[in-house]
Structure formats: C-alpha cells, structure tokens
Amino acid sequence: MSKFKKKSDGGLPPISTASLPDIVFMLLFFFMVATVIKEDNLMVENKLPSADQIEKLDKKNPISYIYIGKPSRNYQSKFGTADRIQLNDKYAQVEQVKAFLSTERAALREELIPRLTIAMKVDSDANMGIISDVKQVLREENALKINYTTRKGDAVAKN
Amino acid sequence: MAKRAAPEVNAGSMADIAFLLLIFFLVTTDIAVDSGLNRKLPPKQEDLEEKPPIIKERNIFQLNVNKNNSLFVKTGGEEKTIKLTDLRKEAVAFLDNGGGIGDDACKQCKGKKNSKSSDNFQKAIISLQNDRLTKYSTYIAVQNEILAAYNELRDREFKRMYPNLGVNFVQANAAYNDPGTEPEDKAKLKDKLRIIKDLIPQKFSEAEPKKN
Numbered sequence A: 001m002s003k004f005k006k007k008s009d010g011g012l013p014p015i016s017t018a019s020l021p022d023i024v025f026m027l028l029f030f031f032m033v034a035t036v037i038k039e040d041n042l043m044v045e046n047k048l049p050s051a052d053q054i055e056k057l058d059k060k061n062p063i064s065y066i067y068i069g070k071p072s073r074n075y076q077s078k079f080g081t082a083d084r085i086q087l088n089d090k091y092a093q094v095e096q097v098k099a100f101l102s103t104e105r106a107a108l109r110e111e112l113i114p115r116l117t118i119a120m121k122v123d124s125d126a127n128m129g130i131i132s133d134v135k136q137v138l139r140e141e142n143a144l145k146i147n148y149t150t151r152k153g154d155a156v157a158k159n
Numbered sequence B: 001m002a003k004r005a006a007p008e009v010n011a012g013s014m015a016d017i018a019f020l021l022l023i024f025f026l027v028t029t030d031i032a033v034d035s036g037l038n039r040k041l042p043p044k045q046e047d048l049e050e051k052p053p054i055i056k057e058r059n060i061f062q063l064n065v066n067k068n069n070s071l072f073v074k075t076g077g078e079e080k081t082i083k084l085t086d087l088r089k090e091a092v093a094f095l096d097n098g099g100g101i102g103d104d105a106c107k108q109c110k111g112k113k114n115s116k117s118s119d120n121f122q123k124a125i126i127s128l129q130n131d132r133l134t135k136y137s138t139y140i141a142v143q144n145e146i147l148a149a150y151n152e153l154r155d156r157e158f159k160r161m162y163p164n165l166g167v168n169f170v171q172a173n174a175a176y177n178d179p180g181t182e183p184e185d186k187a188k189l190k191d192k193l194r195i196i197k198d199l200i201p202q203k204f205s206e207a208e209p210k211k212n
Helices: A020-034 A073-079 A096-106 A110-115 A128-140 B014-028 B084-095 B136-161 B169-177 B183-199
Strands: A063-069 A084-087 A090-092 A117-122 A145-149 B035-040 B060-065 B071-075 B078-082 B125-130 B204-206
Touching: A020 B014, A063 A096, A063 A128, A084 A096, A090 A096, A096 A128, A117 A128, A128 B136, B035 B136, B060 B084, B060 B136, B071 B084, B078 B084, B084 B125, B084 B136, B125 B136, B136 B169, B136 B183, B169 B183
Parallel strands: A063 A117, A117 A145, B060 B125, B125 B204
Antiparallel strands: A063 A084, A084 A090, A145 B035, B060 B071, B071 B078
C-alpha cells in the first residue's frame, strides 16, 4: 500500500495562475498612476446640484476652487450649521476671498491671469446670500470667469 | 550539520495582496472631469456718469425667485407666477417673439409677434433677481433653464444656417472647446459660432439680490 496515490493520467493539467500577480500588478500600477488624490480636504457638505446645459471645464486654463456649504457633520458641533466658505483647506470669511484670489494669481504666469476660472462648488442646500457676497468680491477683483460646478442630470426634476 | 537550502517563500498570496491594493485604488479613483455652467460676471460698475440706456419694458423678461423658491415673472404686460418646468418654454417664447417692426423687425424669429413682448433677439433681455434665502439648487435650475432656452434657439439657427455640418450649436461649441479638435476644424467653427452668438446674444443679467 503506497502512502500517496499515484495521480491518474489523462486529466487536464491545471491552468497555471503564476502570471496572475503580474497582470494584477499591471492594473494596480495603472490605477495608481491615473489616480489623482484630492487636493482639498473637504470640510463642508458638498452635494452638487445637477444641470444639463453643462460644459466641460477647460483644464488648460488655471482653475481655483471655492467651496461653499454647511460644515461637515464632524465639524458641526464646533462651527454650527450656517453656510461656510472653504478656501484651500480652511474655513474663510467673505473678506478673505480677496486675499485668496491674490495668492492664486500670484502663483500664475502673467498671461494666464485673465484666464483664471473660479469654479464654485456649492452645496445644493446653500442659500444664495453667501454666494452673492462671493460673487460681488469676484466682480470687484475682476475675476469674471466663473463656473458653477454641477453634476450632469435633470435640473428641474429635483426641485 | 548539513547546510539546508533556504525554503522557498510562498508567493501564492501575492495575487491576493495585489488584488486588495487594486480594489483600493479602483474605489478611490475619481476620473470624472469637472463640468458645470460657465458664466461670466459683469465687470464692476464704475460710478456712472451717463445714465443707463432706456430699455423698453416689453423687451425685458423680469424673473424673480423668492425665498420660498417660487418663480415670478413680469413680461409682455403681464405678471404671473410660473413653474420651473414651464420656464424654458416661456423664455423661448419671449426670446423668439419677434414683435419688432421696421428696423427692429426680426427675420429669424418664429414667435407670435406679440407687440407687447420682445422686438428681436438682440433687444430681448432676461433679467434675474433672487432673494438671499433662495436655495442654490433652485438658482442653478433657473440658470440651467435660461441657458437651455438660449441653446435651443441657437441650435435652431445653427442648423438652419449650416445644415450640412450635421451638428447643432451646442455640439459645435463643445468641439470647438475640445483640445483634441484639429486646429483647422477649429478655425472653421470659430466664425460660424461667432455669427450665431452675435445673432442670438446671451443678454442675461443678474440683479443684486434683495436684502431682507
């Protein structure tokens, strides 16, 4: 009696999975390279409204982001639930938008400054008051190209 | 003692580890391109020396969104509340009215030619005022509908003037803005887009919101 049974001949040889890790690593590297890690850590709620007359934001032109919304849930005990502006990764007051714009502009080459687009990422539940204030500052600072960032979808149905 | 060969490291779990990482990056990747409504703010008003030009009331589509997010419109000699779903239709009817006579006559307009509504595309102005408590999503919906009304008319005129291109205004504009489009195609589109934009200018003004 043998300890090990002799393998029966004639069966299909098992498919080699030795190259599987290579394939998976290849995919992994692709996604690692393609991933853009978010620049700004969101501190406000940011559920964008939807619209269907949208245009793509031209990445050739410089873009600055302004986030507006209620503080996220873990900041609400400290900062309340009134709408806030977020610039870079700090809460800001309307007056600070001006300073933000000058730092953003200082980082750009001169010929790009008039092409700076301000992308407004505003929560759907925010009130227009704070947005109008920001828009007034942008007008005074002559940053006239703005983009209301939205998701693609039906604008009317949600209201 | 006999020298033992180092045991081979089992690489069987390598695939599992790689899969785990792969799934992590798959989930966190956000390939979506930012898109939205492009608008241009009016430049800051210097102290006006001269009076602003007088605009006939029939050429203004006065739209007001109050703090309860209802829409109120004043145009063509009537004032009424309208639903968001009807806004696009109403705006198109206003812009396309073509009630002008003589020099102001509008050849391309296909509207009702109501003498109490807008003269032509160039004269028609849509004005929007909102309250400080208006919800942002309503504001975006209104902006979207107004832009849709302009795009609808621009599409129509673009197709009428350049039927051979097989695209509408919005598609042509997207192609023009696409960095992948060939420069010669861009040059061809540029003038055509300009003509349509001049024919139907976006005269859409936003008043400063009411304080309360």
